[in-house]
Amino acid sequence: MSERTPDANGQPVIEVKNLTKAYRLGVLESFRTTAKRLLGRAVDKQRQFKALDDVSFSIQPGEVVGIVGHNGAGKSTLLKHLCGITTPTSGSVTVRGRVAPLIEVGAGLIGELSGLENIYLNGVILGQSKADIDAKVDEIIEFSELADFIDTPVKRYSSGMQARLGFAIATSIDADILIVDEVLSVGDLAFQRKCFERMDQLLRRGGKTVLFVSHNLRQVERLCSRALLLDHGKLLLDDTSSVVCESLFERMQGIASARTTVNTRIESTGEISLCGIEVSSDDGRLVDSIRSGQSLKVTVEFSSSATIEQPSIIIGTHTPDYIYINAGSSATEAERPDIVPGVHRVSYEIPAFPVIPGVYLIRFSVYDGNHRPVFLGESLSSFMVTPSSGEIQKAGMRLIEIPGRWSL
Amino acid sequence: MSSSPRNYQNYSDLLWVLVWKNVTLRYKQSRLGLMWLILRPLMLVGIFMVVRGFVGIDSGQVPYALLTYCAMVPWTFFQEAATDGVGSVVGHANLIKKIYFPRVIFPLASLLTKAVELIVGLAILALMMLWFRWVPGWQALWVVPILLYTMLVALTISLAGAALNVFSRDLSQGVPLLLGLVMYLSPVMYPLALVQRALLEHQAAGPSSSFLYTLYTMNPMVGVISSMQRCLLEDVPPDWAVLLPGAAMVAVLLPLSYLFFKRAEAYFADVI
Numbered sequence: 146m147s148e149r150t151p152d153a154n155g156q157p158v159i160e161v162k163n164l165t166k167a168y169r170l171g172v173l174e175s176f177r178t179t180a181k182r183l184l185g186r187a188v189d190k191q192r193q194f195k196a197l198d199d200v201s202f203s204i205q206p207g208e209v210v211g212i213v214g215h216n217g218a219g220k221s222t223l224l225k226h227l228c229g230i231t232t233p234t235s236g237s238v239t240v241r242g243r244v245a246p247l248i249e250v251g252a253g254l255i256g257e258l259s260g261l262e263n264i265y266l267n268g269v270i271l272g273q274s275k276a277d278i279d280a281k282v283d284e285i286i287e288f289s290e291l292a293d294f295i296d297t298p299v300k301r302y303s304s305g306m307q308a309r310l311g312f313a314i315a316t317s318i319d320a321d322i323l324i325v326d327e328v329l330s331v332g333d334l335a336f337q338r339k340c341f342e343r344m345d346q347l348l349r350r351g352g353k354t355v356l357f358v359s360h361n362l363r364q365v366e367r368l369c370s371r372a373l374l375l376d377h378g379k380l381l382l383d384d385t386s387s388v389v390c391e392s393l394f395e396r397m398q399g400i401a402s403a404r405t406t407v408n409t410r411i412e413s414t415g416e417i418s419l420c421g422i423e424v425s426s427d428d429g430r431l432v433d434s435i436r437s438g439q440s441l442k443v444t445v446e447f448s449s450s451a452t453i454e455q456p457s458i459i460i461g462t463h464t465p466d467y468i469y470i471n472a473g474s475s476a477t478e479a480e481r482p483d484i485v486p487g488v489h490r491v492s493y494e495i496p497a498f499p500v501i502p503g504v505y506l507i508r509f510s511v512y513d514g515n516h517r518p519v520f521l522g523e524s525l526s527s528f529m530v531t532p533s534s535g536e537i538q539k540a541g542m543r544l545i546e547i548p549g550r551w552s553l
Numbered sequence: 554m555s556s557s558p559r560n561y562q563n564y565s566d567l568l569w570v571l572v573w574k575n576v577t578l579r580y581k582q583s584r585l586g587l588m589w590l591i592l593r594p595l596m597l598v599g600i601f602m603v604v605r606g607f608v609g610i611d612s613g614q615v616p617y618a619l620l621t622y623c624a625m626v627p628w629t630f631f632q633e634a635a636t637d638g639v640g641s642v643v644g645h646a647n648l649i650k651k652i653y654f655p656r657v658i659f660p661l662a663s664l665l666t667k668a669v670e671l672i673v674g675l676a677i678l679a680l681m682m683l684w685f686r687w688v689p690g691w692q693a694l695w696v697v698p699i700l701l702y703t704m705l706v707a708l709t710i711s712l713a714g715a716a717l718n719v720f721s722r723d724l725s726q727g728v729p730l731l732l733g734l735v736m737y738l739s740p741v742m743y744p745l746a747l748v749q750r751a752l753l754e755h756q757a758a759g760p761s762s763s764f765l766y767t768l769y770t771m772n773p774m775v776g777v778i779s780s781m782q783r784c785l786l787e788d789v790p791p792d793w794a795v796l797l798p799g800a801a802m803v804a805v806l807l808p809l810s811y812l813f814f815k816r817a818e819a820y821f822a823d824v825i
Contacts, residue, residue: 168823225822229653232819243560246652253648257581258574266574269567270652298581 156241157203158322158354159227163236164200166222166378167193196222198378199236206242206321209355211369211386213362213393218375220358224324227356242321242354245272253311256300260291260310263299267314281317288343289313290336309336316343322354323347362390363501394502394531410523416453417511417519420446420488422526424507434529438499438546441528444492445509447520453484455514460493462505463523470500470545472508484511499546502532564654571662576669590673594625601742610743615786616685623785624741624778626674627700631707631774632732634667638711640725643718646825656818657811660711664704671700682785690788699780699791705803706773713810716817719825738772745779745795773799 197219204210212220225231226238228246253267264285268278286292289309291302299307325347345368347355359365365372365386372389374382376396382389411419423444426432435441443460461472473493475481506527511520539546580586598621605617612620641659642649649656675696682689710728718724740748751757752766769775776796783789 228651230650231822244653253651255574255578257578262574262577266570269563269570270648270654272563272652272654273566274563275566275570 158206158241159202159204159356160239161203161223161226161236162201162238164197164223164226164233164238165195165235166197166219166226166231167195167234169193195378197226197233200375200378200380201236202373202380202383204354204356206354208371209357209369211365211372211389212356212358212375213360213365213372213389214375217377219378220375221326222378223375224326224356224358227322227324240322243272244322244324245318245320246324246326254299254307257298259298260289260295260302261286263310264314267311268317271315271318272320273318277319285313285317288317288339305333305336312340312343316347320353322356324356324358326358362393366390391532394529409525410521411525412518412521414519416451417447417449417484419509419520419522419525420448422446422507422509424526424528432528434531435498437502437530437533438497439533440494440496441498442492442494443507444490446488446490447509447511448488449484449486451486453511453513453519456481456484456519457512457516458491459508459510459512460491461508462498463508465504465506465524465527467523468544469508470505471495498530499548500530501544501546502530504529564658567654568658568662568665571658572665572669575662575666587673590670591677594622594629594674595677598622598625604742611747612744613746615782616687619681619685619687619786620744620782621742622678622681623782624739626671626678627703627777627781628736628739628741628774629674630667630671630700631703631777632729632736633670634664634704634707635710635714635732636725636729637663637667638707639714639718639728641711642715642821643722643725643825649821649825656821657712657814660708660715660814663711664707667707668700668704678785687786689785692784692788692790695780695784695791699777699784702800702803703774703777705807706777706799709773709803709807709810712807712814716814716821719817719821735772735774738769739774740778744782745775767798770795771798771802773803775799 200219200223212223214220222231224246226233227240228244229240253270254263255266258266261282264282265275265278268281269275273281286295289306289312291306291310294302294306299310302310325344347353357365357369369386372382372384372386373380374389374393382392423431423446424433424435425442425444426435427440429442441462443462445460457474457476459472459474462470464470473495475491504527506524508523509520509525510518510522512518580589583589585592598618601621602618610617638660641663642656645659714724714728736742748766748769752762752769756762758765776791776799779795780791783791
């Protein structure tokens with residue numbers, strides 16, 4: 146769908162050369178400084194922040210390119226340049242063709258106007274002619290499922306209805322270059338599925354050049370042939386999407402381990418305090434990342450100031466947004482010693498930890514024989530799961546991998 | 554960005570849809586609706602008539618109410634178009650930050666919105682003339698070029714004003730205040746003939762009288778208002794000597810104002 150087919154002139158549709166964008170730090174500049182700048186006079190150098198720093202790349206017609214990076218990496222600033230909203234501090238941006246930005250869903254809706262009026266207003270704002278919209282209006286209404294409410298002022302819509310209308314308008318836009326800035330699915334489940342399909346369709350529609358900005362690496366990997374990795378305004382990597390996404394996974398790992406203690410949640414009676422947590426792989430080496438499907442061994446070292454009889458110790462994992470993946474309790478072990486005052490090491494090993502790549506955190510709790518909580522801890526330590534081989538071929542939209550067999 | 558003819562079509566559609574939006578929004582959920590358009594000028598005319606009861610303003614043969622309302626129509630148009638235009642870019646900050654199209658569309662849309670409302674003002678003026686049985690002659694056709702010229706006057710202020718307002722919101726506060734004062738420096742409440750009599754015939758300000766008169770006519774709205782009254786009410790062509798100083802001002806300032814806007818445009822999204 147997205148082979149690099151140069152057009153008749155063999156020219157790229159987007160050419161960015163040594164693009165640098167610096168914003169001045171600080172509050173408002175004085176009226177006099179502004180006036181001087183506008184008149185083209187020299188002004189004193191202020192402290193600057195480079196949102197983009199010497200970025201160069203070019204994109205051929207028909208390419209579907211993902212743009213990934215952490216918050217503040219410069220993705221939005223880059224898109225603003227491609228849309229022509231802002232001008233470079235230095236360098237150049239050449240865009241050959243009409244650009245349609247799929248902006249935040251519903252950003253341009255005006256409450257006083259009816260749904261139908263908003264379709265026209267937003268359509269022309271997004272660069273369509275009135276005739277274009279005339280041709281599409283029925284489809285937009287149908288897609289948004291708002292036929293009965295289309296003459297009602299948008300301010301009386303529920304937020305879900307507004308989002309549906311916004312999404313339907315935004316994705317109906319026809320242009321040579323589509324810029325998709327994380328248009329998330331909106332509405333209820335049935336509509337979300339429609340949104341996904343629509344996005345897929347848009348991204349795969351032949352001949353269109355698409356720039357796709359997302360934090361959802363799996364989506365980028367699946368939909369894009371190529372990806373750009375931005376970091377602190379610099380273009381770190383410009384390669385196939387799988388290479389770029391893998392590299393970003395690895396970078397996230399570093400950040401994740403730097404963040405381990407930030408959100409730690411501990412509730413303790415004081416009888417037990419945590420000394421350390423280790424993650425190790427198959428061969429017993431201490432690691433901070435494992436491959437998806439590899440074995441995982443978590444070792445917890447803690448000290449106890451009291452005797453806890455018939456304890457049950459729980460070691461589990463969860464995602465950064467507190468979806469609890471798994472947990473093992475020592476209560477299932479027939480033989481378990483009491484915890485006596487002193488330092489203890491316990492470990493829990495999972496032969497295969499088959500979750501999708503991402504950051505995971507460890508929780509650890511201790512209950513006594515009466516099921517009284519002695520120590521409850523979450524987000525105690527983090528580790529990274531990196532893609533196993535062949536990750537690209539695997540299905541999206543899953544959390545864990547349960548082995549299965551096909552007969553085709 | 555490419556600027557194919559197709560783009561121009563889209564931009565002009567955008568312009569007209571914005572005008573339609575402005576007009577519609579102003580009267581949605583308002584009971585008096587279009588009445589608001591004529592209420593303000595009519596009330597001002599009423600106040601002028603009361604004031605005239607004390608100070609005595611000679612309006613010649615023309616009924617005073619008709620003379621002032623005839624001045625009020627272009628003045629209101631100009632004042633509102635300029636004020637609205639100055640606030641137009643900042644008022645669409647959410648679009649400026651998200652989507653590219655020529656920013657000059659915003660002040661233009663403001664201007665055209667007021668031009669649509671002007672039609673209502675003109676209709677009331679026609680009704681008033683009917684009431685006073687004041688029949689216009691062929692010279693009334695001058696009204697069209699005069700009103701087009703008024704648009705240029707309003708743009709002179711709104712282009713530079715809208716751009717400056719992005720950097721400093723003081724403009725959207727200051728401009729309406731200033732224009733409210735300039736109204737008294739324009740022959741709205743009183744006929745131009747009174748100024749001419751005082752400064753040209755009686756040399757009321759001594760040797761500098763002629764100079765003061767030229768200064769007075771450098772306000773382009775002096776020429777606009779006087780021409781409206783002459784063409785509609787007196788059936789004589791515009792007085793070019795009155796129009797000229799103001800037109801010279803516009804001819805110099807409008808291109809500068811536009812260039813300034815174009816220059817500042819690039820910074821809108823970063824600063825707004």
